[in-house]
Amino acid sequence: MDVFILCLAAVALLFTSYSIIPTIAIRVSGKEITKRIKGQKGIALTFDDGPHPEFTIMLLDLLKRYRVKAAFFVVGHKAEKYPEIIRRMHQEGHVIGIHHYQHVSNWSITPFQLKKQMNRTQKVIRRLTGKRTCFYRPPWGHFNLFTNQIAKDYEIVIWSHIFGDWKAERSEHTLLRDLRQVPDDGSIILLHDCGETIGADENAPKYMIENLEVFLRESVKEGRQFITLETSNMDRRGHYEH
Template identity: 55%
Template sequence: MIKIVIISLIVIFILFLLYAILPTVLIRINSWGITKKTNLKAIALTFDDGPNPEYTPQLLDLLKKNGVKATFFVVGSKVKKYPDIIKRMNQEGHTIGIHHFEHTSSWILSPLQLKKQLLLTEQAIMECTNEKVRFYRPPWGSFNLFSLLISKSYKVILWSHIFGDWKEAKGKSGLLKQLLAATEPGSILLLHDCGETLGADKEAPRYMLKSLEIYLQENIKKGTKFVTLTDL
């Protein structure tokens, strides 16, 4: 009996390795079907996990104040809850992409479940914008064996810089220094405007916004250009 259990666990692990972990590693290392940087002499700011009713409007205010456009990878279920925020994003010239209907890893989704996550989120966004959705970023940057096939109608975007800003501790100490160092043209920066997902701190976006404000002020003075992924 114990031997059967051990063999079963080994089989499950191998299947999980082949279905989830190995595809993610290979796709990310080889950049198969994904974009980590742009060929533009500008920086693309991207924000995941929203919209959040408290922090996303504050972020939109900050971007508007500085004349900066960004890209938001949104969670479909939150789009349904806060459609006015999505409409504002669109009206103010930001790009909106898919980040699953629920913040669920592709590792635990079947091909049909993954397709449903994409379609439901696209539908929710289009109900607010009346525009085709062109971009997709999987939560945690996780892929499965069928991810690239199922998402082939979108441009899959990862990042060149990730900061760990979903934790308050990073926002309080270290985030600003890392942001100020992220000035290479073509960079895609990943930040978060919601701290309600697994592993995140609820108040983390508060500190992200403080660092981002300084980062924008410093880089605008230097003449740094910021673009949305639509400019690709």
């Protein structure tokens, strides 16, 4: 029994050192990650977990109507399944970033598997758009001991504001209030255009889009600006807060 407990404790220590401690350290320190766009007035909209054949199209239609550019951190196997949506994102001027080939946490994969997840998604994006992406967001914002090193050639983007919009109740009842409170000082908003991941509600993106439409309509009237992660003719690393 004592040996079993010692082995269990050793496994728990190794897991914590590999996953939880690096995640806390990186996100608290902000080292080598982007949480807010420094020196820019406006709000950056970012969306995770798609593309989705219904909700992502609805979202693209909405963004086009209000002439807003956003960033989509896509899941590679879904991008392969819906290539026309990825092409549309690119054609309409949106940023496309990596969100792994499958929606798996960095806590549960090896460094080799992480590199493979990123490389496969990069190849899909490049094949569909003709452009290499330089943006990466780890699923759930989870890091492991090697994430920053493996993703050293990418801008690792997390967020300044997250609302739990993957749950339908929050997306329907509190999201609009939360969006209205976001300052336009380079804030990066995280939303989700697909509800098929673990812990999410499948219909949550429907309410997200409905409330985002109200927010965009109000923002146009108030003169609120929306910015993207990409800034042409500027050095990204000189204009992002790490």
